[in-house]
């Protein structure tokens with residue numbers, strides 16, 4: 001059952017806590033060296049920039065009254081030099097940090113992809129693909145700046161503040177205290193905003209995820225949409241999702257804007273206070289014009305890092321909503337994985353035993369119950385039965401795409417839950433109902449299961465499954481580029497290609513789930529010859545609704561009522577005159 005749909009907000013399973021931040025540090029730590037260099041450059045550039053007000057103070061209070069032209073030129077040149085040097089240093093730093101940001105994104109993204117590759121079918125059964133995609137693409141982009149520049153800037157701005165405070169206090173202690181007076185008010189406002197702001201950004205992440213999920217679903221289902229002329233209705237749904245996103249974004253931005261607004265106003269108030277206190281309360285005896293000018297320059301410089309810090313804080317709060325989702329995905333348990341002491345499954349002969357197997361997709365709802373059968377190496381088995389009876393489930397369990405709920409499945413006597421997935425699956429050839437075609441050439445697609453196969457081997461496999469003829473009819477033959485999902489190919493052609501792909505992998509156990517359902521009867525007859533060849537010496541499980549395809553199998557298992565209702569060869573089952581017989585005669589009459 002889908003855990004959430006495009007119109008249901010995802011519930012956060014593990015809200016952000018300090019552990020998440022520590023995990024983020026793992027990625028940041030890898031970039032320690034460039035970050036330290038960038039940090040050093042920034043400190044240097046900030047230090048140089050900070051000397052400017054001191055120069056101005058000196059010029060106003062000493063150089064100008066002394067009418068020393070030579071000194072004036074010197075100090076002007078020094079001011080210019082400070083600007084040029086700090087700009088150069090800042091540029092180098094920003095280049096380094098762009099790289100660091102991208103490296104962090106790269107690491108998180110590749111870890112996410114690696115984990116997604118390992119997550120079991122169940123994970124994908126449970127959620128819309130769009131909600132998975134957005135985490136790898138958009139969310140990771142959104143956190144890069146905070147994890148790279150954010151950290152450095154945070155430390156720098158704090159240092160900046162300390163430096164400014166030192167310079168400020170060196171010039172005038174009382175006026176410095178006036179400047180610091182605005183801080184408690186600012187902190188109180190920030191604390192008040194924090195929770196609301198965080199929730200607002202979580203809502204943004206949810207609404208963008210919903211919109212993305214629906215977009216992805218709509219693109220995948222565009223053909224059905226157009227067949228049923230559902231365009232207007234879908235547009236309505238999308239508009240609503242986009243409007244929800246807009247609303248969430250506006251609300252989050254409202255809180256974001258409140259922060260600089262507060263800082264700006266406080267800075268203006270402080271500035272007014274300096275002039276008031278400096279000129280009116282203390283009088284010119286205590287504060288010279290140069291001091292007041294230098295202090296007002298420090299005041300605006302002092303509030304600048306605070307404004308910057310609050311912007312960093314804003315983006316941090318914003319990123320937390322994304323980091324939570326990213327780490328939630330990375331923490332998603334790989335429920336189907338190698339057990340601690342998993343052993344390599346040796347080269348198998350192909351015996352498959354179901355020992356009292358029970359299985360449920362959703363807890364408590366058994367699809368199969370106490371299933372027992374024993375297949376000898378090389379036997380060909382047909383799984384037939386009504387829709388939804390559990391045929392695909394049986395073959396999915398053999399490849400351990402899901403863990404059994406009870407009992408055990410043995411291959412050559414080895415419990416498949418105790419062997420490595422790689423050693424198990426690499427000895428199986430599985431052709432699923434959905435013969436997926438990847439973007440690339442037809443050659444690449446056939447080679448997917450055996451990357452080192454020669455061109456001759458690929459062609460031999462294609463010939464065996466009668467795919468060679470139609471492939472050669474394309475202008476570029478085996479080098480014809482096909483799109484993702486194979487939209488350039490007919491359904492039957494797709495099946496033939498994935499047939500060749502499976503054959504090429506030369507598995508001991510072969511699973512064909514409705515593998516020939518879209519192939520016309522003539523090609524299927526031709527294919528049957530190749531297929532018979534292919535099946536020789538291999539254990540095979542063939543699921544087919546068209547019973548003519550499977551009647552030559554060694555044994556037919558009729559799956560129904562959560563188990564095997566009938567079992568035997570075609571002739572035996574016909575003689576039994578049970579459910580298989582009924583199904584077979586019904587199909588014969590239709591034909």
Ligand SMILES: Nc1ncnc2c1ncn2[C@@H]1O[C@H](COP(=O)(O)OP(=O)(O)OP(=O)(O)O)[C@@H](O)[C@H]1O
Pocket residue numbers: 001125361362367385386387388389390391392393394
């Ligand atoms: N991912 C899933 N999550 C929950 N239930 C599922 C899932 N996949 C299948 N089912 C349920 O398990 C039962 C068996 O499904 P299965 O696909 O094995 O049937 P089948 O015999 O192969 O059907 P068909 O002939 O239509 O392909 C069905 O009732 C189905 O609704």
